Amino acid sequence: MNPQDPKSVLHHYLTAAREALVWKLEGLTEYDVRRPLTPTGTNLLGLLKHLAGCEVTYFAFTFDRPFDEHLPWLADDAEDNMDMWATAExxxxxxxxxxxxACAHSDRTIASLDLDSPGIVPHWPAxxxxxxxxxxxxxxxxxxxRHAGHADIVRELVDGAAGLLEGKLNLPNGDADWWRNHHDRLERVAREVSGRP
Known part of the structure; x- marks a missing residue:
C-alpha cells in the first residue's frame, strides 16, 4: 500500500476485508459453512456468495466491464435472498x-480506472x-x-474461533478460562444494570 495514493489505500482495505472473510471458512465442515445461525439464515458460505455478486455488480456492471460468468441470483427474477445461501449443487x-x-476481475477494474472514473450502479435510484x-x-x-463482521460472529458461534486473520487475531491473549471469566463478568454487569437476578 502506498499511503500517498488514495486508490492504493482504498484497495488495501478492501483486500484486507476480503481476506478476513475467506479465512472465516477455513477448517470447517460443509455443514458448518452452510448452516444458518441466525433467524434470517445468515451463514458463512452465503455471505461469500453474496459478496461475489456485489463484486460483479459494483465493479463489472457499474463500469461496463463484463464479467464472463452468469450469476443467476443477480437476475431480476431471481428468488428472494438466493444470493445469501449456497444450493446443494x-x-x-x-x-x-x-x-x-470476481475479486480478480474487480482488481483489474480498479487498476485500470481513475478514482473519478464514472459509472452507473444499475439498481440504485436514478x-x-x-x-x-x-x-x-x-x-x-x-x-x-459489514459482512466480515457477520462472519466473525457466525464463525465464533460455530466453533469459538475468533479474530481477524490467522496469526493476526487482534484480540487479547486470553485462554479459555480468561474468556469464560470475561463473558461471565459482562453477563453480571448486564444483569446488575438491568435489575435482573
Whole structure:
C-alpha cells in the first residue's frame, strides 16, 4: 500500500476485508459453512456468495466491464435472498473460486480506472445511480467489512474461533478460562444494570 495514493489505500482495505472473510471458512465442515445461525439464515458460505455478486455488480456492471460468468441470483427474477445461501449443487470450492475470480476481475477494474472514473450502479435510484470508482470503492469496503463482521460472529458461534486473520487475531491473549471469566463478568454487569437476578 502506498499511503500517498488514495486508490492504493482504498484497495488495501478492501483486500484486507476480503481476506478476513475467506479465512472465516477455513477448517470447517460443509455443514458448518452452510448452516444458518441466525433467524434470517445468515451463514458463512452465503455471505461469500453474496459478496461475489456485489463484486460483479459494483465493479463489472457499474463500469461496463463484463464479467464472463452468469450469476443467476443477480437476475431480476431471481428468488428472494438466493444470493445469501449456497444450493446443494454449489460446492464450497465453487463459491470460494467464484469469489476469487470476481475479486480478480474487480482488481483489474480498479487498476485500470481513475478514482473519478464514472459509472452507473444499475439498481440504485436514478438520483444517485451515477457514481465514481472512488464512491464504489468506499461502498464495497463498507459492504465487505459489514459482512466480515457477520462472519466473525457466525464463525465464533460455530466453533469459538475468533479474530481477524490467522496469526493476526487482534484480540487479547486470553485462554479459555480468561474468556469464560470475561463473558461471565459482562453477563453480571448486564444483569446488575438491568435489575435482573
Amino acid at each position: 454449489e460446492s464450497r470450492e465453487d463459491i470460494v473460486d467464484l469469489y476469487r475470480r 438520483e444517485r445511480a451515477h457514481t465514481t470508482l472512488h464512491a464504489v470503492l468506499v461502498h464495497m469496503i463498507a459492504e465487505t467489512q
